[in-house]
Amino acid sequence: xxxxxxxxxxxxxxxxxxxxxxxxxxxxxxxxxxxxxxxxxxxxxxxxxxxxxxxxxxxxxxxxxxxxxxxxxxxxxxxxxxxxxxxxxxxxxxxxxxxxxxxxxxxxxxxxxxxxxxxxxxxxxxxxxxxxxxxxxxxxxxxxxxxxxxxxxxxxxxxxxxxxxxxxxxxxxxxxxxxxxxxxxxxxxxxxxxxxxxxxxxxxxxxxxxxxxxxxxxxxxxxxxxxxxxxxxxxxxxxxxxxxxxxxxxxxxxxxxxxxxxxxxxxxxxxxxxxxxxxxxxxxxxxxxxxxxxxxxxxxxxxxxxxxxxxxxxxxxxxxxxxxxxxxxxxxxxxxxxxxxxxxxxxxxxxxxxxxxxxxxxxxxxxxxxxxxxxxxxxxxxxxxxxxxxxxxxxxxxxxxxxxxxxxxxxxxxxxxxxxxxxxxxxxxxxxxxxxxxxxxxxxxxxxxxxxxxxxxxxxxxxxxxxxxxxxxxxxxxxxxxxxxxxxxxxxxxxxxxxxxxxxxxxxxxxxxxxxxxxxxxxxxxxxxxxxxxxxxxxxxxxxxxxxxxxxxxxxxxxxxxxxxxxxxxxxxxxxx
Ligand code: ASP
Numbered sequence: 001x002x003x004x005x006x007x008x009x010x011x012x013x014x015x016x017x018x019x020x021x022x023x024x025x026x027x028x029x030x031x032x033x034x035x036x037x038x039x040x041x042x043x044x045x046x047x048x049x050x051x052x053x054x055x056x057x058x059x060x061x062x063x064x065x066x067x068x069x070x071x072x073x074x075x076x077x078x079x080x081x082x083x084x085x086x087x088x089x090x091x092x093x094x095x096x097x098x099x100x101x102x103x104x105x106x107x108x109x110x111x112x113x114x115x116x117x118x119x120x121x122x123x124x125x126x127x128x129x130x131x132x133x134x135x136x137x138x139x140x141x142x143x144x145x146x147x148x149x150x151x152x153x154x155x156x157x158x159x160x161x162x163x164x165x166x167x168x169x170x171x172x173x174x175x176x177x178x179x180x181x182x183x184x185x186x187x188x189x190x191x192x193x194x195x196x197x198x199x200x201x202x203x204x205x206x207x208x209x210x211x212x213x214x215x216x217x218x219x220x221x222x223x224x225x226x227x228x229x230x231x232x233x234x235x236x237x238x239x240x241x242x243x244x245x246x247x248x249x250x251x252x253x254x255x256x257x258x259x260x261x262x263x264x265x266x267x268x269x270x271x272x273x274x275x276x277x278x279x280x281x282x283x284x285x286x287x288x289x290x291x292x293x294x295x296x297x298x299x300x301x302x303x304x305x306x307x308x309x310x311x312x313x314x315x316x317x318x319x320x321x322x323x324x325x326x327x328x329x330x331x332x333x334x335x336x337x338x339x340x341x342x343x344x345x346x347x348x349x350x351x352x353x354x355x356x357x358x359x360x361x362x363x364x365x366x367x368x369x370x371x372x373x374x375x376x377x378x379x380x381x382x383x384x385x386x387x388x389x390x391x392x393x394x395x396x397x398x399x400x401x402x403x404x405x406x407x408x409x410x411x412x413x414x415x416x417x418x419x420x421x422x423x424x425x426x427x428x429x430x431x432x433x434x435x436x437x438x439x440x441x442x443x444x445x446x447x448x449x450x451x452x453x454x455x456x457x458x459x460x461x462x463x464x465x466x467x468x469x470x471x472x473x474x475x476x477x478x479x480x481x482x483x484x485x486x487x488x489x490x491x492x493x494x495x496x497x498x499x500x501x502x503x504x505x506x507x508x509x510x511x512x513x514x515x516x517x518x519x520x521x522x523x524x525x526x527x528x529x530x531x532x533x534x535x536x537x538x539x540x541x542x543x544x545x546x547x548x549x550x551x552x553x554x555x556x557x558x559x560x561x562x563x564x565x566x567x568x569x570x571x572x573x574x575x576x577x
Pocket of ligand 1: 168231476519521
């Protein structure tokens with residue numbers, strides 16, 4: 001005899017008259033009399049109502065197998081909210097397969113449970129509908145990605161976990177080596193170097209659903225370890241990369257939502273900064289940044305005698321935003337780097353606000369026209385450097401207008417032409433990505449001549465994929481020639497010796513016939529979270545860590561056994577900070 005013949009949530013009027021056995025957990029009980037109780041039995045497909053007409057001692061979360069006959073519920077007793085709501089199982093025998101202590105928290109979706117408690121008892125938490133749905137959506141994402149990549153001739157290659165450091169810009173997790181005392185492996189921040197080496201190895205198209213580890217501070221969208229679709233391909237252009245990654249992402253979205261996204265528009269990094277003040281613009285809503293500098297060409301006031309003046313308009317904001325909120329926004333703007341925030345209510349007869357006294361009538365009229373502002377709207381201006389104006393207005397725009405996480409569908413966007421360097425510190429350029437990123441073909445010559453802030457104008461062949469304002473992933477066309485690679489290392493101040501120690505193997509490999517290649521990686525946790533409408537990636541990870549990097553379930557991290565430390569030649573010193 002099998003333990004179970006059917007799943008709870010799959011029984012329907014079609015099964016009326018059949019004898020079935022379901023197995024699962026006792027969800028709720030309603031005891032009518034000593035000899036009549038209704039028990040909802042739950043498995044991963046949902047619940048089914050079971051009529052028990054014997055004296056029964058079961059409690060919430062007991063594990064049971066119930067055999068009985070499916071019958072239609074009497075009229076008026078149908079539960080529309082349940083998949084199996086038109087039927088129930090009657091004439092039952094109930095076998096208790098296991099007892100259970102009362103659950104540490106109610107399993108319904110209405111109760112808000114502290115996350116630490118949920119994670120400590122994740123095995124109970126996972127029984128909830130929400131987690132069942134999320135984990136199954138995640139499995140669909142993985143499966144759809146695999147199929148899409150394989151359809152496009154990608155071959156799955158597993159890369160090692162115990163490696164030398166990978167330069168993704170985060171801190172490494174390190175693992176001490178017992179056989180080489182005093183030496184450490186790094187856990188991969190990404191399979192970057194291995195995927196490039198596999199291109200030199202003629203694998204042509206590589207993919208892996210890869211675990212990556214980065215020792216960074218955790219946030220809602222970040223864990224120490226995360227999964228990414230990691231891909232690399234030879235003899236490809238940026239357009240090819242966009243095509244195969246869009247295909248994988250569209251397949252994953254379709255698998256979860258039933259609808260296949262077809263639009264994967266592109267925007268240059270520069271345009272994204274100018275219009276949205278961000279390299280991951282949320283294009284689901286307007287309130288775009290507008291250039292107003294030209295209006296202030298003749299200004300007499302120091303307030304607006306700045307390299308740049310830009311503004312945004314919040315429709316209806318004049319009524320919506322009270323004084324406290326505006327003070328709060330002004331404090332935010334200063335925290336983000338602005339000297340101040342100029343704000344104006346739009347009235348029937350023009351702008352109203354403390355700073356109008358520094359503006360001419362033409363300037364005020366111009367601002368209103370350029371921003372398309374109407375009475376009842378609120379206008380914000382930032383007068384500063386271009387970088388600060390864009391950044392602060394971009395953040396303000398999100399603060400004031402951003403819709404919930406997956407409102408308005410899924411808006412994918414490729415951001416192209418990222419700068420090669422993100423900053424210049426003491427005259428030295430700091431790379432925006434890992435140092436294997438190919439400069440833009442039209443800008444390669446600038447590597448020989450750039451000085452000071454000119455470094456920031458050099459574009460690269462790096463790109464990101466953005467979804468509803470979240471960065472899903474990044475990639476680039478790589479440098480495949482050792483001479484250009486050596487030049488970039490020089491610019492970054494990585495000397496010959498350090499190059500040899502850290503990346504000698506890659507430079508060596510490039511001397512043996514490296515094909516042109518490029519790739520991409522996107523986060524599966526983030527993609528899944530967005531597709532199921534969760535703000536926090538922990539909701540789509542079976543066993544995540546808390547914000548402080550601890551695991552309340554297993555208590556990791558824990559002190560190491562002193563004997564083990566001896567064997568590794570390690571001693572733990574008190575922390576000095
Ligand atoms: N290695 C990069 C990352 O993990 C992605 C890439 O450039 O392919 O973010």
